[in-house]
Amino acid sequence: RPAGQVLPSEAPRLSYTRRVPVGVVGVISPFNAPLILSIRSVAPALALGNAVVLKPDPRTAVCGGLALAAVFGQAGLPEGLLHVLPGGAETGAALVADPRVPVISFTGSTGAGRAVGEAAGRHLKRAHLELGGNSALIVLEDADLDAVISTAAWGSFFHQGQICMTTGRHLVHASLYEEYVERLAAKADALAVGDPHRAQVHLGPLIDDGQLGKVHGLVEASTAAGAKLAAGGTHDSLFYRPTVLAGVDDDTPAYAEEVFGPVAPVRSFTTADEAAALAARSSYGLSLGIVTRDPARGLDLAERIPTGIVHINDQTVNDEAVAPFGGVAASGTGARFGGEANLEAFTDVRWTTVRGDVAPYPF
Template identity: 75%
Template sequence: MPLLDPALWSGKASIGTWTPPTGGTAPVVEPATGDVLDVIGVATAEDVQVAAGRAARAQPAWARLPYTERAAVLRRAGDLFTEHAEEIRQWLIREAGSIPGKASFETVTAAQECYEAAALVSRPLGEVLPSAEPRLSLARRVPAGVVGVIAPFNVPLVLGIRSVAPALALGNAVLLKPDLRTAVSGGVAVMRVFEEAGLPEDVLHLLPGGAATGAALVSAPQVRVISFTGSTAAGRKVGAAAAEHLKRAHLELGGNSALIVLPDADLERAASTAAWGSFFHQGQVCMTTGRHLVHASIADEYVERLAHKAAQLPVGNPDKEEVALGPVIDAGQRDKIHALVTASVDGGARLAAGGTYRDLFYRPTVLTGVTDASPAYAEEVFGPVAPVRTFTDLDEAVALASATPYGLSLGILTADVMRGLELAERIPTGLVHINDQTVNDEAVAPFGGVAGSGTGARFGGAANIEAFTETRWITARSAQAPYPF
């Protein structure tokens, strides 16, 4: 039987077992064609509360298992992502509009996230502290308890599993709420893998839904940590709600990341690098290169090369054609992209390439002559749009790159690597890539943004231990302590 056989999950959520939730169903739509592929169950606040209660009861036994047994489940999960990669990949192509290469990246990364999470459980989880008293004093990391994971539509498998896997490995139970638009590739796939890997019942629950489901997840008393990936606007609401309930929220939010191209950069490679940064997965990535800051002496050639690259990239149905860009996720996102491009052109920017669409297929777009007032430059587009702006010296480049409410990623292209590093020191971002574009991620690396892009590096490597555990102070004396009372 296929891992993702719809007979198991069609019209359902996983609340201990696969069952129809109380919120009815939502269609699973293929954005490239508009076809309804199936239906997924929609979880309500009532379903969230039931799942949270079951998770809280199951979590202590899972945490008490020998670390070797938890690691074995995570390793099996990694193997299953590899074993069923083609099946999962097909859902990523059809449901999320991913080109095959991007879909393969997700399945490979999902496996790697599980393997890295398996390695977390054998890391030291505490330290011996000095004490002025005659006692042993320890700081120990313990599971947070129940973790709520809210994942977005754009890279649905990776952006769910990178929290689910380490949270489980460290002894927590997890409630996963994927975006309804990608609930199969970003939710069912994760749930089914861990079922087959031998995860005990009730340790992981799948709760597809919208904003109301997410709000219920944040407010559920049993949930102690929220891991949210999504827009900055939604993240502010999640953070405020979590603060009201006195629980931690790890927020990985939007961005409008800059690629700085210095005059000594290799322009042939720069055009390729820049196109990937802006057009990969139709620009629907938080790290997308949203602003191209190019030295004035090379700007004309840069724009010409980038526009030529954009004009040559094929756009179409990734399930039927060999394309570089697939569809954007839905009409609302397409219309937002086009409104930002149109408003920018109306305000004086010039279209060097693109700016048109058919159905949900938006052409890769290059804009020049943008200013602070150009919406496609000033705002996060979340589409395949590359606004190009010039600078004349490094101080101006720093000022332009820093003039944003976001602080996620930064790319710098230069033949002088040390100058690139020195420049990066002056620009506040969570991620920096010298001689590379802004879209990069590895399971072993800390990941996160600052300012409007989130609450810092809370994912990846050892950062996961901080994210999904609490620190407990423990002391022990050889004899009962005497007191003067």
Template identity: 70%
Template sequence: MTAVLDPGTFAGSVYSGGWVAAHGGAAPIVEPATGAELGSTGVADAEDVTAACAAAAAAQRDWAAASFADRAAVLRRAGALIEEHADELRGWVTRETGAVAGLAGFAVGVAAQECYEAAALASRPPGEILPTAEPRLSLLRRVPVGVVGVISPFNVPLILSIRSVAPALALGNAVVLKPDLRTPVSGGFAIAGVLAEAGLPDGVLHVLPGGAEAGIALVADPRVRVVSFTGSSRTGRAVAELAARHLKRVHLELGGNSALVVLDDADIDRAVSAAAWGSYLHQGQICMTVGRHLVHESVADSYVEALSAHANALPVGDPTGEVALGPLIDAGQRDKVHSLVTSTVDAGARLAAGGSYDGLFYRPTVLDGVRTDMPAYANEVFGPVAPIVRFADAEEAVRLAAESEYGLSLSILTGDAMRGLALAERIPTGIVHINDQTVNDEAVAPFGGVLDSGTGARFGGSANLDAFTDSRWITMRGQIPEYPF
């Protein structure tokens, strides 16, 4: 089988009307588990972004004029190609991001499903008939916005890029995608290769890995009418401010510090299994990661003991082997995680498990006796750390869960699902899982957070229609009416 991507093809390049050199030079693509160089990427600058936006705007007109059947066919073929090349794509996700085999496989599966769901969007009714008090036909019609700018992060880049790229394309838009420089292949080049093979016309998709300069140029370019950003809350604020100055829509999926609430009637063995998955999957480098463990005081001691045993038993190492956790993305992220852990211990918390590292491999960590003002509880750690706070009753659990600047995902574990749902109604969050952990994702479900976690459900299902189209009001009369002047 021919590979979707050959590192020699994209070496030092960006994808913009084919593989071309970038004005910002080139940068190595480094495997975090080994430090090996996997290839090189071009580094886009503002000049590259401007040229790509102009080309995308020109190509979009013909793409929007294509039939819905043609656009859907491209997306269906892309989904099939992702499945056909699953082994190759899993390899890139694992080596580029440090994801273990299970998560890499999940990412590839979701990416294919995003394409299939996007294909179905193309044939959705493009509008509706509106009531009107006048003798006329009144219509609402959804139309493509034109060019969509997508900025995606390093952690699960295949999913976090394609969930915006695929629906935007299906609805008739062109896309300029800026993936993280650390993960340009699974965050963009692989998507470009798949869609090109699937028949996407030249110029409709551009992939420009780059830094802040490229991101600023993308948000500011007048041809980009919608920006879909996934990343930190700090950067998201800057993106939103810049987009507002240029009067364009921006969809923000930002950070999280999600709470997992363990009530006194929960099955502790199952709760600990779910909690370990929620905190340690992908080394905790997921926006939905369980960042705060709120545990009823009557079961807290057994919970801490069991979670610590889980953490100590989990193998950590090269994700190409049989391990549960791979490496953190780079030394900067590792040092941030370790600083939050050590400062929390210095503030009085007890290190029940972990708290150490070898290179970029950080041991899964449990912190007991945590207060809400301690660093590892109050901040998004983005690492494999489980801070535990005890509560006395349901009222305190609700207060603790709600006292956060974030509002992405929430888990409540209980023997009474209706009791859990009633508590969830009192906690601001974009996603709720009763009797499951916080990390869940399906292409058919709306996804997004509130408060500092973002601007609400902007991805998945029918939310994509609002995200990537404009609503146009159209009226038609049989003849021109007479007016009084």
């Protein structure tokens, strides 16, 4: 629906805007949800009249790139409109630098996104950046713990925590804190971890040894800094146990940084003002969850915390193709995916006027 507008004009003419394809869209997608995070840019970019060059993460080049190309080929997409370009960082840099690609749609880490944004700025092209997060789940004193614990566990442990929206900080009212930690740890201990191809499990493996080292390193650094290991903290090869850390503060590495693993740091607060300040005290601004029996109170609290996404009485991991998606600050450049945001991302606005006769001028 690349619709435009009919505009008023001081001259005797038809004046209108319409959205036109940008030409070629470069899509750079990550490893953690390769099918979804590729198709969410590829499909709307094609539907809006563009060609696409897709560079999937080299670790997931088949499910994040080649499989999509095969499906589109069987569906009858004209040849030449979708190209898959496997490769590493140097391939992505070449795609960003190429003058024939005016728009880059990037999903990945904040560090890599900064490099993409800087390079795109030098070449005066648009870069839509969906980056990392360290999202907070705020549990107010009126929350029903019987309902919230499974929700909280899902937010931190789903897909082994390898999601930009993962709940990275559990902020719990002091009156519920001890019970919350105990029950979340019990839930973590009860979750099955293993190979999903061979058994019914809740958590599978981390992506590779590099990610395992990062996750375990942050957990060990956190306990060394004084955090209490309430559950998990161990692994069998790439299979990392869901982990709960209590007694965290601003200096706890797994609380202050994006872990991208199944780690749930829990911190207490005593007032709504303190909860808002703690949630907002982050360089990231992607998603926010607030649990309360008073939704209006939750909405009021959310107004004080800058994020691109807010869910009242739900955890932080939510996505729908028809909804705008994106974060602020270190989490990216705002809503550039989903719904109406696709029009902004993958088209340009062209102003057109039409007169019945040639316009006269006093020259």
